[in-house]
């Protein structure tokens with residue numbers, strides 16, 4: 001199957017939202033999408049799907065999209081793979097975008113394939129770098145083999161060039177001053193999916209406010225070494241004015257909530273200071289913390305891999321080291337006050 | 338339904354991640370020294386498949402796509418209790434990215450008349466997580482990804498999955514046939530039974546299907562893979578100070594400095 005790649009143009013960004021609230025990665029992608037569209041001299045188009053979400057379409061325009069496509073219908077709330085995939089696919093086939101960016105969230109990774117497969121599009125998973133080459137071809141790069149290598153994936157003969165992109169790797173876009181023409185840049189599109197065709201039903205959805213650890217300046221992360229006691233982690237994060245995070249092991253044990261997981265299947269954080277306590281330093285974890293400015297490791301095992309990836313390391317029990325550290329920070333803060 | 342469900346579990350042979358190295362001169366991956374193992378998240382998939390069979394009845398068939406030695410992962414699955422295994426093997430599959438790979442698995446699942454296809458969350462060697470949704474998309478089936486636990490409701494012909502979502506969870510009822518991606522670590526995989534293991538290693542022979550058996554010989558392989566690796570770079574290693582400190586006071590000094 002050969003396709004006329006020249007028929008495809010524009011950069012699309014999927015604006016992921018749940019209950020009317022946009023996922024932060026949506027605005028990060030919009031900012032990156034703006035750069036790519038400027039380079040290829042194409043339009044940046046935001047795609048908004050949901051129930052009663054025209055305000056998000058307008059916000060996308062305020063944050064830099066040239067246009068927003070709005071698919072507004074009750075069938076899109078809450079999210080389900082098949083209605084989202086089917087609607088998105090229909091839009092892609094009718095309007096032929098060249099590049100499509102989707103957040104590398106559970107939602108984005110759940111339905112991106114439902115667009116890429118029927119479109120026979122190239123889909124690169126979980127990218128951390130995006131660029132375009134001289135011919136306007138998307139260069140989607142992602143860590144591979146546990147972050148030891150970066151693979152750059154291209155999609156020369158198929159369109160669109162799709163990528164899911166990890167949250168937290170790009171800076172977010174900010175809304176500009178209220179623009180009266182904003183609403184005019186929003187186009188409501190025909191909804192092509194119907195409830196009776198849906199293959200699944202959401203029976204229950206339990207979510208709380210999702211913390212965003214990707215913006216924190218200080219991150220204190222606990223791993224399996226916590227052994228169920230996260231108090232020292234929480235207290236140190238508190239005095240340092242930072243966020244608590246976790247390795248997957250601590251999340252799987254239920255000690256720390258999943259939204260705070262750092263790593264390949266969690267978040268990418270970029271703090272000034274990252275403290276890894278009771279974390280062994282598995283490649284999948286390192287992938288999410290490698291962008292930190294300064295890394296501190298606390299581990300009882302002098303041979304733990306994490307020490308190789310830390311600026312300052314101390315061999316010790318986190319249940320002793322962290323409270324002492326907390327105490328020292330507190331003392332200093334009292335002196336300063 | 339009295340005769341249970343046809344449960345298919347997709348497994349993959351991967352190089353043991355800890356043993357893959359990068360040649361610093363060429364930037365290419367050196368996998369030759371790495372022993373091949375069953376992709377770790379697939380252990381969770383096999384366990385869910387067996388547990389599902391225990392609750393609704395039916396059969397568990399393991400499938401894998403790969404060169405003939407990939408038979409080993411089918412033996413692993415049969416050793417813990419899968420009823421049978423299918424090996425999709427053919428030179429025509431060589432160089433397939435997720436699009437043709439999920440097509441081949443989708444065709445095989447349809448051929449096996451699957452009610453439920455269970456996969457691991459992602460593979461440790463390519464970690465795209467795209468194959469399960471890809472199988473569902475090729476066949477137009479429903480899907481449940483990032484699943485923590487399964488609750489089959491055979492009387493209604495649905496499989497309910499508790500899915501991990503940002504900030505919490507949701508319970509979703511999916512129509513059969515359905516493709517499931519189990520979350521890594523979602524359950525505790527059972528060990529192989531001794532007799533079953535011996536059977537898997539000595540008597541069990543997988544069914545082998547080629548691309549033409551599945552009628553997809555001109556839709557797989559490198560030529561039908563939309564994505565191409567355009568380059569591989571050793572990631573610029575992040576240079577760390579690696580300073581060992583002896584006391585918490587000393588550690589505090591460093592932290593106070595960087596804050």
Ligand SMILES: Cc1cc2nc3c(=O)[nH]c(=O)nc-3n(C[C@H](O)[C@H](O)[C@H](O)COP(=O)(O)OP(=O)(O)OC[C@H]3O[C@@H](n4cnc5c(N)ncnc54)[C@H](O)[C@@H]3O)c2cc1C
Pocket residue numbers: 222223224225226246247248249250261262263264265266267277278279280281282283284285288298299300301304316317318319377378458459460461521
């Ligand atoms: C597909 C896939 C995706 C994955 N994604 C992620 C991911 O996104 N994020 C992630 O983190 N992992 C991920 N993993 C898991 C990863 O491989 C490791 O299993 C995990 O990171 C280990 O977590 P840990 O370091 O907390 O636990 P362990 O490896 O068990 O290490 C615990 C450490 O704590 C130390 N320790 C014990 N007691 C103490 C104490 N009292 N004081 C101080 N130190 C102590 C030990 O010496 C040890 O080094 C993934 C795995 C797979 C297969």
